[in-house]
Amino acid sequence: MTSTLITNIAELTTVDPEQRVLTDAAVVIDGEQIAWVGAASEAPAADERVDAGARAMLPGWVDSHTHLVFAGDRSAEFEARMAGQSYAAGGISVTTEATRDASDQRLRDLLRTRVAEAVAGGTTFLETKTGYGLDVEEEARHARLAADEVDVVTFLGAHLVPPGVDADEYVQTVTGPMLQAALPYVQWADVFCESGAFSEEQSRTVLQACAEAGLGLRVHGNQLGQGPGVRLAVELGAASVDHVNHLSDRDVELLADTWSGWDSAAATGSPGTVATCLPACDLSTRQPLAPGRRLLDAGVEIALASNCNPGTSYTSSMNFNVGTAVLQMHLSLAEALRAATMGGAVALRAHDSVGSIEVGKRADLHLLNAPAAIHLAYRPGMPLTHAVWREGQRAV
Numbered sequence: 001m002t003s004t005l006i007t008n009i010a011e012l013t014t015v016d017p018e019q020r021v022l023t024d025a026a027v028v029i030d031g032e033q034i035a036w037v038g039a040a041s042e043a044p045a046a047d048e049r050v051d052a053g054a055r056a057m058l059p060g061w062v063d064s065h066t067h068l069v070f071a072g073d074r075s076a077e078f079e080a081r082m083a084g085q086s087y088a089a090g091g092i093s094v095t096t097e098a099t100r101d102a103s104d105q106r107l108r109d110l111l112r113t114r115v116a117e118a119v120a121g122g123t124t125f126l127e128t129k130t131g132y133g134l135d136v137e138e139e140a141r142h143a144r145l146a147a148d149e150v151d152v153v154t155f156l157g158a159h160l161v162p163p164g165v166d167a168d169e170y171v172q173t174v175t176g177p178m179l180q181a182a183l184p185y186v187q188w189a190d191v192f193c194e195s196g197a198f199s200e201e202q203s204r205t206v207l208q209a210c211a212e213a214g215l216g217l218r219v220h221g222n223q224l225g226q227g228p229g230v231r232l233a234v235e236l237g238a239a240s241v242d243h244v245n246h247l248s249d250r251d252v253e254l255l256a257d258t259w260s261g262w263d264s265a266a267a268t269g270s271p272g273t274v275a276t277c278l279p280a281c282d283l284s285t286r287q288p289l290a291p292g293r294r295l296l297d298a299g300v301e302i303a304l305a306s307n308c309n310p311g312t313s314y315t316s317s318m319n320f321n322v323g324t325a326v327l328q329m330h331l332s333l334a335e336a337l338r339a340a341t342m343g344g345a346v347a348l349r350a351h352d353s354v355g356s357i358e359v360g361k362r363a364d365l366h367l368l369n370a371p372a373a374i375h376l377a378y379r380p381g382m383p384l385t386h387a388v389w390r391e392g393q394r395a396v
């Protein structure tokens with residue numbers, strides 16, 4: 001196994017239990033893992049040596065919410081929205097039509113391109129969902145293709161009731177043959193619990209069936225208005241509830257209560273329901289930005305994710321989401337960095353292996369073309385990803 005010393009790191013944000021930000025630092029990678037972290041002057045020798053050029057290093061982004069298995073785009077829908085139309089769940093079926101027409105090879109190529117784009121922007125651990133198939137065969141096909149390309153796959157058969165199909169019959173399909181067909185390829189289940197998609201009762205039925213099948217749970221909730229999503233996620237012990245744009249005080253309290261057995265700094269104990277904020281999506285749908293500041297102040301662990309999909313957020317740029325969280329959601333830089341690394345890792349229950357720069361963790365590293373990470377917000381939109389290591393391999 002080859003070891004690599006990366007030295008001359010101007011600023012190293014570790015997201016470790018002490019939340020250390022080291023200056024003039026170094027990291028040693030051994031195979032796929034981080035073997036050493038500390039002052040450059042004390043670094044051990046290694047087989048290879050990389051000069052970071054006095055740049056800033058962070059853990060690779062953990063993008064815990066994407067929908068990358070799709071064909072076509074919805075730029076006309078987006079343009080109409082910018083002219084004043086509202087977002088509605090029904091647009092999902094436009095993507096379903098385009099995706100059903102795409103061959104395996106075409107979808108695989110699209111997926112690989114999207115994963116490569118995400119990695120080129122500093123993402124090193126990636127979740128993606130099914131949800132544009134909406135029949136048994138297609139949902140299973142999307143799950144199978146996704147499982148080959150990303151770290152974690154979520155079954156989202158309950159994304160939309162396909163036009164012309166009876167909702168109760170569709171829920172039976174999702175909880176029966178569709179779930180069984182997707183099961184070999186997925187670790188998580190999700191449901192779009194929103195008006196125009198699935199009701200509280202339908203969502204509960206889907207999530208309970210998926211939990212019984214051994215899947216972890218997540219929920220798309222409270223995106224377009226106040227609703228039952230957060231309540232349901234907490235009731236069923238979901239690992240995350242995503243979107244969270246419209247929250248009552250009670251929703252925030254319910255989420256906060258799930259974190260009573262958790263040591264946030266150390267990322268140990270019993271994790272609760274992460275509130276995943278999706279700022280690029282909020283801007284693209286003209287929804288109020290998720291109240292990340294309010295959630296953090298209440299003691300809720302939050303994640304920042306890209307929600308890359310053709311309907312509401314056609315970007316996988318975590319740099320953009322982090323910059324926006326600082327500029328517009330009033331998160332400190334440290335809070336935003338944590339939410340986009342450890343926060344996503346906790347949402348995916350992968351925090352023992354990714355989300356921070358610590359000895360023994362996966363060597364997922366993001367070197368910025370800047371001397372300090374605050375440049376992500378200070379220089380928004382600039383190409384700030386200089387180099388990326390994913391599982392110890394130089395990816396960018």
Ligand SMILES: N=CN[C@@H](CCC(=O)O)C(=O)O
Nearest residue numbers: 091092192220307309311312
């Ligand atoms: N909100 C539900 N699902 C996706 C959007 C799907 C679409 O409109 O294509 C989301 O997370 O925003």
Ligand SMILES: [Zn+2]
Nearest residue numbers: 065067220307
């Ligand atoms: Zn989504």
